[in-house]
Amino acid sequence: MNHTISALIAGVLIAASAPAAFSDNHGMHSAQVGVRPMFLVDAMKPSALKDKLAACENGTFAKSTFSIGHRGAALQFAEHTKESYVAAARQGAGIIECDVAFTADQQLVCRHSQSDLHTTTDILARPELAAKCSTPFTPADPANGVKASATCSTSDITLAEFLTLNGKMDGSNVWGTTVEEYMAGTSNNRTDLYSTHGTVMTHAQSIELIQSLGGKFTPELKTPSVDMPYEGKFSQADYAQKMIEEYKTAGIPASDVWAQSFLLDDVLYWIENEPEFGKQAVYLDGRYDVEGFDFRNPSTYGISMQELADKGVNYIAPPMWMLVDLEGEKIVPSVYAKEAKAAGLKLITWTLERSGPLANGGGWYFQSIKDATNNDGVTFEVLDVLAQEVGVEGVFSDWPATTTYYANCMGL
Incomplete structure (x- = not known):
């Protein structure tokens, strides 16, 4: 076994034994x-x-x-x-x-705004939590020039509920006619490459x-x-x-x-x-x-x-x-x-x-x-x-x- 392979195995063992x-x-x-x-x-x-x-x-x-x-x-x-x-x-x-905001049970969490969960997390893809949003998702009506809308706040949900969310790149597609389209709003100068999962x-x-x-x-x-x-x-x-x-x-x-x-x-x-x-x-x-x-x-x-x-x-x-x-x-x-x-x-x-x-x-x-x-x-x-x-x-x-x-x- 060469030194490179030995080092790799040692690294795996160390990582496996590291505390959570x-x-x-x-x-x-x-x-x-x-x-x-x-x-x-x-x-x-x-x-x-x-x-x-x-x-x-x-x-x-x-x-x-x-x-x-x-x-x-x-x-x-x-x-x-x-x-x-x-x-x-x-x-x-x-x-x-x-950035510190608070939940419905007055617990402090990290969010840029108290009311940005609809653009920075997957809350709208969670029907049981989306139903608690201050302003539920309304799809766009492009034919009439009406943009999609939603407002979901940390104070709409409890800490326990907040911790089930996944963070995503901040952004929204205001012409989205579905939740999936609305959530797919990452700007061109950013990327979703590293945001497949975000631990809030x-x-x-x-x-x-x-x-x-x-x-x-x-x-x-x-x-x-x-x-x-x-x-x-x-x-x-x-x-x-x-x-x-x-x-x-x-x-x-x-x-x-x-x-x-x-x-x-x-x-x-x-x-x-x-x-x-x-x-x-x-x-x-x-x-x-x-x-x-x-x-x-x-x-x-x-x-x-x-x-x-x-x-x-x-x-x-x-x-x-x-x-x-x-x-x-x-x-x-x-x-x-x-x-x-x-x-x-x-x-x-x-x-x-x-x-x-x-x-x-x-x-x-x-x-x-x-x-x-x-x-x-x-x-x-x-x-x-x-x-x-x-x-x-x-x-x-x-x-x-x-x-x-x-x-x-x-x-x-």
């Missing part, structure tokens, strides 16, 4: 970046940055907290599933996100898994889509506190947790009631949705950067486009970025690798620099400005290998 659940570490500290980073480097226009990144091609790569797994590795894995989180860790994400997770399970993977945590308390207090007794404060309690119960130090919310009141609640966790609480800035808000003059609406800092907020996280702008054809830090830094706020941003091919301006996440976004290599150009000139602490990515490659190459 989430105790395996999947290579906790090394990172597998694959071919995509160099695909992006090859697409870059000639520059010193391109040369520097290309020179790292044959290096070794390790986990980095600069690299944040957005919903895991959602570019190719069903978001907020065990498989997606493991993929993110293997790609070197030092921090991994569980409770928030507590995600903590156990991510800890076993050597990662840190950035849970987002999702804004409820139901009236609070839920059923007259589960208040927003209860919800915010319950999320933190699950880290305390698991023995996770507050320094390893960046709790997020789009609701400033949640962040202020943590600052006041859980000050150790509040130090790293992240205010997700969603003011881009407010009419009249201008990232080039962020004081035009709502609270100023200095007022946020004065309230004890240390971290703010806008989308990438709010942190960069153009001077001619050059990508530069935006006024928003400069004002945040001047107030002493630390910056995190989202979401790299979510836009698909960048040849035509990059869409929503690149809107402030669309005139300079004409090839996939701009991914690394904007990442470099965010890291070196804006000075972000970390970047969410749907494919963490890209941010991991950059972080290792630049010594972040």
